[in-house]
Amino acid sequence: xxxxxxxxxxxxxxxxxxxxxxxxxxxxxxxxxxxxxxxxxxxxxxxxxxxxxxxxxxxxxxxxxxxxxxxxxxxxxxxxxxxxxxxxxxxxxxxxxxxxxxxxxxxxxxxxxxxxxxxxxxxxxxxxxxxxxxxxxxxxxxxxxxxxxxxxxxxxxxxxxxxxxxxxxxxxxxxxxxxxxxxxxxxxxxxxxxxxxxxxxxxxxxxxxxxxxxxxxxxxxxxxxxxxxxxxxxxxxxxxxxxxxxxxxxxx
Numbered sequence: 656x657x658x659x660x661x662x663x664x665x666x667x668x669x670x671x672x673x674x675x676x677x678x679x680x681x682x683x684x685x686x687x688x689x690x691x692x693x694x695x696x697x698x699x700x701x702x703x704x705x706x707x708x709x710x711x712x713x714x715x716x717x718x719x720x721x722x723x724x725x726x727x728x729x730x731x732x733x734x735x736x737x738x739x740x741x742x743x744x745x746x747x748x749x750x751x752x753x754x755x756x757x758x759x760x761x762x763x764x765x766x767x768x769x770x771x772x773x774x775x776x777x778x779x780x781x782x783x784x785x786x787x788x789x790x791x792x793x794x795x796x797x798x799x800x801x802x803x804x805x806x807x808x809x810x811x812x813x814x815x816x817x818x819x820x821x822x823x824x825x826x827x828x829x830x831x832x833x834x835x836x837x838x839x840x841x842x843x844x845x846x847x848x849x850x851x852x853x854x855x856x857x858x859x860x861x862x863x864x865x866x867x868x869x870x871x872x873x874x875x876x877x878x879x880x881x882x883x884x885x886x887x888x889x890x891x892x893x894x895x896x897x898x899x900x901x902x903x904x905x906x907x
Contacts, residue, residue: 656771659685659700661693661716662708662735667756671706671735674763681767690714694722702730704751704770709736720750731770801848803829803836810836814852818867818885820845822860830885855900857881857893865904 658675660683662668672683685700687693691714697705705723709716716734723729731751735758751773752766800811818830820838827838827845838845846856853865863881870882879893879901893901 656681656704656767656774657684657700657702658682658704658706659687659693659696659702659730660706660735661687661690661696661711661719662706663688663711664708667708667735670758671763674758674760675706675767677760678764678767680771690716690719694719697723697726697730701728703774704731704733704767706733706735709734731773733766733770801829801838801840801845803838805834805836812836814849814854815864815866817849817854817864818883819864819889819891820854820862830883830889832885853904855897855904857891857897857901861891863891865901871901 658681660668660671660675662671665688668686668688672686675681675683684702685696687696688711690711693705693707694714696702707716707719716736720732723732733752733754734750735754735756737756752769754762754766799813801814801817803810803812812829812831816831816833818832820842821828821830822842827840827842829836829838840848842856842860842862846854846862849862849864854862855865856862863883867884868881869884869888872880872882874880874892877895877898879898881891881893881901883889883891
């Protein structure tokens with residue numbers, strides 16, 4: 656784990672370096688007494704972790720952290736300061752940890768262990784993210800056409816042409832501008848296939864394409880009513896349980 660220390664007080668940098676040198680697999684690769692110099696060190700040395708004071712001349716630790724937040728591969732920031740009152744501001748700029756002067760060996764070791772665990776897990780989380788993206792892409796590929804049925808005929812239908820889906824008498828009725836069709840998928844399967852295309856479940860028997868909502872009307876007890884853009888101007892109630900998804904789409 657490569658570490659850079661940024662602090663305008665020489666004794667504080669010396670003490671922190673000493674404590675970090677007692678930890679296995681930690682290498683202090685650089686030091687700086689100002690935020691500007693610290694930024695140069697970080698860009699050149701690309702540390703995994705930066706121990707950063709807050710009150711410094713020219714550029715303080717909070718200002719430096721805001722600049723670092725724009726880096727594509729920013730290091731973990733551990734604020735090391737004598738002032739506890741800056742803790743809230745520190746975490747507002749994505750501080751990884753916050754330790755107070757005078758430093759104790761136990762607290763420094765704990766912070767390093769926490770950073771090490773995070774850095775070990777980060778590649779695994781990235782791999783999981785890639786897997787999830789692959790699954791989502793596969794889901795999008797498989798949902799480019801939904802097989803709908805008109806009598807014995809199968810009509811492959813793009814998701815964007817579907818206005819809404821209603822479950823009536825245990826049948827899945829799919830409404831489009833061209834007409835009404837049946838589907839052989841269950842409601843939860845249709846929801847899974849179509850949610851990437853802007854479909855939301857308004858209640859247990861109704862799935863709507865949010866792109867075909869004509870009006871949104873506040874209703875009783877925190878619920879909403881949707882008016883669709885089909886010929887009949889079909890109305891769909893949004894239960895309080897499902898309102899969250901609706902609000903995310905329309906920023907309500």
